Amino acid sequence: MVMLKWHLEPRLDTTTRQRWIHTIASVAAALLVGAILLAGAGVDPLEAYVHIIRTGLLSGYAVSDTIVKATPILLCALGASVAFRMKLWNIGGEGQLLLGAWAAAGVALHWLPPTTPSLFMLLTMMLAGALAGAVTCAIAGVLRAWLHVNEIITTLMLNYVASLWVSYFVFGPWSDRGFPLTPSFPKGATLPRLTDIAASWPALGGMTAHAGAILALVASGVVSHALARTRWGFEIRVLGQNPTVGRLSGMNHARLTLTTMAVSGALCGLAGMTEVSGVVHRLQDRFSPGFGFMGIIVAWLGKLEPWRMVVVAFLFGVLLVGGKEIQPGGVPQMLQGLILFVIVGSQFWLRFKIRVARTEPTS
Amino acid sequence: MTSRLGLDFFINLVAAGLARGTPILFATLGGIITERSGVMNLGIEGMMLVGAMTAFSTARSTNNALLGVCTGMLAGATLALAYAIVVVHLRADQVVSGLALVFFGSGLSSMLGASLVDQKEATARIPSLSLSVLEDLPILGPVLFKQNLMVWLGLALVACGSWILFKTRWGLVLRAVGEHPAQADSLGISVLTVRTVCVMIGGAMAGLAGASLSLAISPGWVDGMTAGQGWVAVGLVIFARWNPGRALIGAWLFGTLRRLPLDLQGVPSLPVFHNPNIGYFLSMLPYLFVIGAMIVGSRQALRRRLGAPASLGLPWFRGDRG
Numbered sequence: 134m135v136m137l138k139w140h141l142e143p144r145l146d147t148t149t150r151q152r153w154i155h156t157i158a159s160v161a162a163a164l165l166v167g168a169i170l171l172a173g174a175g176v177d178p179l180e181a182y183v184h185i186i187r188t189g190l191l192s193g194y195a196v197s198d199t200i201v202k203a204t205p206i207l208l209c210a211l212g213a214s215v216a217f218r219m220k221l222w223n224i225g226g227e228g229q230l231l232l233g234a235w236a237a238a239g240v241a242l243h244w245l246p247p248t249t250p251s252l253f254m255l256l257t258m259m260l261a262g263a264l265a266g267a268v269t270c271a272i273a274g275v276l277r278a279w280l281h282v283n284e285i286i287t288t289l290m291l292n293y294v295a296s297l298w299v300s301y302f303v304f305g306p307w308s309d310r311g312f313p314l315t316p317s318f319p320k321g322a323t324l325p326r327l328t329d330i331a332a333s334w335p336a337l338g339g340m341t342a343h344a345g346a347i348l349a350l351v352a353s354g355v356v357s358h359a360l361a362r363t364r365w366g367f368e369i370r371v372l373g374q375n376p377t378v379g380r381l382s383g384m385n386h387a388r389l390t391l392t393t394m395a396v397s398g399a400l401c402g403l404a405g406m407t408e409v410s411g412v413v414h415r416l417q418d419r420f421s422p423g424f425g426f427m428g429i430i431v432a433w434l435g436k437l438e439p440w441r442m443v444v445v446a447f448l449f450g451v452l453l454v455g456g457k458e459i460q461p462g463g464v465p466q467m468l469q470g471l472i473l474f475v476i477v478g479s480q481f482w483l484r485f486k487i488r489v490a491r492t493e494p495t496s
Numbered sequence: 497m498t499s500r501l502g503l504d505f506f507i508n509l510v511a512a513g514l515a516r517g518t519p520i521l522f523a524t525l526g527g528i529i530t531e532r533s534g535v536m537n538l539g540i541e542g543m544m545l546v547g548a549m550t551a552f553s554t555a556r557s558t559n560n561a562l563l564g565v566c567t568g569m570l571a572g573a574t575l576a577l578a579y580a581i582v583v584v585h586l587r588a589d590q591v592v593s594g595l596a597l598v599f600f601g602s603g604l605s606s607m608l609g610a611s612l613v614d615q616k617e618a619t620a621r622i623p624s625l626s627l628s629v630l631e632d633l634p635i636l637g638p639v640l641f642k643q644n645l646m647v648w649l650g651l652a653l654v655a656c657g658s659w660i661l662f663k664t665r666w667g668l669v670l671r672a673v674g675e676h677p678a679q680a681d682s683l684g685i686s687v688l689t690v691r692t693v694c695v696m697i698g699g700a701m702a703g704l705a706g707a708s709l710s711l712a713i714s715p716g717w718v719d720g721m722t723a724g725q726g727w728v729a730v731g732l733v734i735f736a737r738w739n740p741g742r743a744l745i746g747a748w749l750f751g752t753l754r755r756l757p758l759d760l761q762g763v764p765s766l767p768v769f770h771n772p773n774i775g776y777f778l779s780m781l782p783y784l785f786v787i788g789a790m791i792v793g794s795r796q797a798l799r800r801r802l803g804a805p806a807s808l809g810l811p812w813f814r815g816d817r818g
Contacts, residue, residue, distance in 0.1 A: 141813075174607050222591055276787075282794045285538070285591070286731040290783040293724050301776035430599065433592050461610030463719075467603025470542075473596035477589060478582035 141485045155483055156476070163475040167468050174461060181464065185455030195454065197327060197340035201412060203450030205230065205404040205421070207349040209428025210446055211356050212266075212400030214437040218360065219369040219393050225273060225288025226401040227425025228295030229266035233402025234409040235299050236265035238416035241322035241409075242307065242315055251321035258322060259348075259406050266402015267395040269295065274394030278387035284394070292425070303418050314417035324411035345407030350443065352400060357439040369393050401425060422453070423466070430473045509752060509759050515643060515713055517751025518650045519544070519705040519722075523729035524736060524743040525657050526701025532661065532738055533694035534674035536809045538594025539579055540702045541726025542601020547572040547706030549609040552717040556612065561620040561711050568707030569700040575601060576699020580692040587811035602720060612717040622646055622712040646708040650744075653701075657740035670694060674805035677812040687812055702726065728786055735789040737796075738805065746789060753782040 147155075168178035189199050209226040216223035237258040244261075245254055269291055276282035302315075309316040324343040331338035360366035368389055372379040380386060404424060413420050431449055435442030449469065456465035523540050530537045551568030555561050579597055582588045624644045661667040670690060672680040677687045705725070710717055728750060736743035757778035 170604065170607070174610075224595070276791065280791055280794055282787075282790045283731075283734060286727070286734065286790055287787050289724075289727045290731065290786050293783040294780045297776045297780050301773060305773040305776070426595075426599065429595060461607050463603040463606030463610070465603070466599055467607055470596045470599030470601070470603055474578075474582065474593060474600055477592050477596060478586050480588060481586035484587075 137489055137491060139487055139489045142488050144484060144486055147483055152483065155479065159476045159479045160472055162479070163468070163472040166475070167471050170467065170471075171464065176459065176461075176464070181456075181459050184459065185452060187455070188458065189451035189453075189455030193336070194340060197342040198454045199447060199450035200342040200346050201450075202453045203446045204343070204345045204349050204411070205408045205424040206427045206431055206449050207443060207446035208345075208352060208404035208407065209401050209425050210431035210435065210442045211349075211352055211428075211439060212397045212404070213429045214432040214435070214439070214442065215356060215360075215369075215400065216270075216393055216397035217373075217432055217437055218366075219373040219389065221274075221277065221390060221393060221397070222285045223270055223273070223288050223394060223397045223401075224285055224429060225270060225291050225295075225398075225425070226404075226428045227421065227423060228288070228292035229269045229398045229401035230405040230408070230421055230425045231292075231295040231299050232269050233262035233266040233405030234416055234420070235295075235302060235405070236261040236402070237406035237409055238302075238307070238315055238318070241318040242416075247319035247321070249321060254319075254321045255324065255410065258410055259403060262402045262406030263399035264402070266405065267399040270398025270401070271391060271395045274391045277394070278390040299416065300418055303416055307416065309415075315415045317415050318410065322410060323414050324407065326411070341412070343407070343411030345411040348403070348407060352403070353439040353443055356400075360439075365389075365392070401428070404428070427453075427469065430469055434473060434476060505759065505763065509755060511643065512755045512759070513752025514748055515647055515751065516755050517747035517749075518644070518647050519709045519713055520725050520729050520732065520750055521650045521744060521747035522653070522705035522708060523702050523726055524732045524747055525653055525740055526698035526705070527729050527733040528657065528736065528738050528740060528743060529661075529670070529694050529701070530698030531733055531808055532674045532805055533670050533691045534677060534805055534807045534810065534812070535580075535583060535691050535695050536590045536594065537576075537579065537695065537698055538591060538730055539575070539597030539601065539726075540698075540705075540729050541722055541724065542598040543572040543575050543699050543702035544601075544706040544709070544722045544726045545605040545720070546575055546601045547703030548710040548721060549605040549612065549706070549717055550703070551707030552710040553609065553612055555620045555711055559620045561622050564620065564711055565622070565704065565707045568710075569703040572703020572706065573696045573700040576696045576702070577692070579699070580695040583811065584688055584691045584695065587813065590809050590811075598726070606719045609717050609719065613719065620711075621715050622708070644708075644712045646712045649708075650747075654740045654744045661740065671805070674807060677807055681812075681814055687814075702729075705729070724783075728782070731786040731790060734804075735786070735793045737793065749789075750782050750785060753785050754779075756781065 164182065168182075171178040171181055187195075189195055209230060212229070213223055213226055240258045240261045241254065245257060249257075270288065273282075273284045273287040273291065276287055277284040300313075303313050307315045324345050326343040327337040327340035331340075360370070368379065368384050371382075372384060372386060372389060376386065405421075408421065408424070409416055427449055431442055431445045435445045452465045452468060456468070459465075523544060527537060527540060547568040550571035551564040553564075554567040555564030558564075575597065579593060582593050583590045622645050624642060659667075661671065669680070669685055672683070673685060673687050673690045673694075680690075681687050706722065709721060709725075714721070732743060732746040732750065735746045757775045760778065761772075761775065
């Protein structure tokens with residue numbers, strides 16, 4: 134009798150082709166499972182997928198809308214990836230984004246006069262947003278570095294604190310005549326949009342993509358450079374991969390934890406600033422559909438590489454814009470989770486190959 | 497509703513806190529079992545949401561609350577099985593997989609539960625305990641004997657969990673797998689099977705937590721109704737130092753703090769709390785409590801060298817180094 138025996142063998146190297154096949158197969162598998170679940174919820178899956186591509190990608194307006202959504206996701210992904218490089222799990226991007234938006238709104242409405250020159254106003258808002266995000270995340274960083282408190286939980290809990298903080302201001306002292314939102318920002322506090330230059334480029338009329346997208350791309354370049362070419366980037370990579378090596382070569386683990394968390398939070402805070410200044414033009418309750426959490430998924434799917442994250446963030450924008458009108462709600466979120474889950478799970482086949490060997494018993 | 501800050505106020509608060517804390521207690525107990533076996537589960541929030549939605553949906557269509565609880569637990573365990581396959585057998589990163597599960601679970605529950613929103617009436621619920629004699633006892637009556645059956649189930653599961661973990665052979669096996677999988681393996685214990693089972697028990701408990709929310713504590717289905725309680729449970733597992741008895745304290749404190757803003761607003765002699773804006777800050781308390789509890793917990797853990805299960809979060813496979 135022939136027996137089949139299998140064992141695992143680590144793959145030492147993978148080719149680009151193998152990785153592409155792997156990614157495409159994983160996404161296809163996730164979409165297939167998603168299709169079954171969609172059918173179970175009474176939605177025609179094929180129609181839903183076609184709808185997502187069409188309304189999220191196949192026209193100038195669609196691309197503009199997608200860029201609008203991708204902007205905060207990309208900034209949050211950059212923020213998350215910086216911390217993840219050092220194996221610090223900043224899951225609080227959402228809260229940092231909210232407080233960044235809060236600080237930017239404070240500058241625009243209360244702390245600077247509305248007649249402030251636009252450039253100065255916008256720069257101050259960016260600074261305030263980044264600072265608020267950095268401080269929020271640094272709280273978790275301090276607790277992690279000096280008191281060994283698990284940063285996953287603290288950053289998460291701060292999400293809820295941040296959300297209540299914003300609620301307090303939009304329902305209370307900053308409320309516009311009792312509505313759960315602030316008054317609109319002065320003109321100088323809003324990021325320029327494509328539609329604002331429609332006078333000279335009529336084709337751009339009605340397009341809402343704003344300068345935050347450029348900011349996000351610049352941030353990608355800066356993060357990419359900082360990780361690859363600076364001492365700080367080198368140190369956090371070493372500490373992420375092997376803390377012992379880092380310690381023995383004299384790196385200050387606590388200080389780097391703090392600075393990395395602060396940078397991570399600053400990028401997420403910046404995302405909040407671009408969202409209120411470029412899209413909402415005011416602070417309001419629940420203005421973010423979870424950009425901070427999506428950033429975490431995008432960071433991971435982009436393998437923590439800034440330029441890959443740009444691509445993934447854009448695709449997530451397509452999913453958000455295209456999935457917006459699909460009823461019942463929750464479809465984009467379900468698909469995002471599913472794609473990440475399947476891709477993370479299927480990494481196994483990139484790391485190992487299954488060898489099946491025939492063994493013939495001697496007797 | 498009481499009129500002043502007296503004994504009644506505190507009795508009400510304690511009783512309501514116990515009820516509010518019960519779903520978190522279930523989820524925390526499940527988390528303890530899972531983490532004791534060496535697997536981290538950040539996906540509790542997603543499992544709770546799917547459990548809550550499934551339980552409510554079943555109870556509504558069959559008018560049978562018990563059946564609802566069972567399907568809720570089954571739904572949690574099914575998600576947990578998928579999670580176990582990915583992190584235990586395929587050795588994927590537990591943090592990222594757990595996060596993905598939360599996304600998937602909240603999206604799925606929101607998608608499948610869309611038709612259930614605002615259908616509160618005419619649904620079977622888990623009843624409250626009714627012991628006519630004991631109900632009238634002072635203090636103990638309202639605190640214990642008017643509670644929902646789920647509260648009692650929670651107390652029973654704390655005792656049961658402690659007993660299993662620390663007094664039975666099965667508990668010993670489970671802890672061995674979490675502390676030192678290689679040694680457990682050399683004793684003939686199947687590490688991967690034990691971990692898979694523990695993850696599924698954790699998932700079923702998260703499903704139970706969801707079901708107790710949607711069928712007993714705040715009946716009905718609202719999108720995202722867990723409001724972060726699954727995450728709180730992840731924190732409380734650490735606060736509880738992987739110990740069911742301490743989980744009860746943590747869950748009850750959290751439940752009480754969640755209830756506090758509501759109760760304080762009903763006290764006429766404390767007009768300061770009538771200002772609704774104060775409520776936002778009071779509502780932060782439970783979350784700040786979790787952070788504070790983690791700080792205290794980790795200081796104690798450092799001083800007494802009481803740590804997490806030694807191989808928490810580390811995938812294991814026979815023949816790997818280490």
